[in-house]
Amino acid sequence: MLLELGNGVTWHSLRHFYASTLIYSGASVKAVQERLGHSSAETSLKIYAHMWPSGLRSRLGGSVRRGRRRW
Structure with missing residues (x-):
């Protein structure tokens, strides 16, 4: 049985x-x-880097693409 989430969830x-x-x-x-x-942690960062505090993002420098993913 599938659970229905409803309301666009x-x-x-x-x-x-x-x-x-x-x-x-x-x-x-x-x-x-x-x-x-x-x-890998890189995968997590590619998707969610924009959510971590700016201090972490600045320490990462250019190693992670900064674009937000649209779902």
């Missing part, structure tokens, strides 16, 4: 919400990678 949006909550709660890049099952 998708499993993907719930996953994104979970990642956002982890980041805003102070989770490390490694913790987010492990919780979401990404193959």
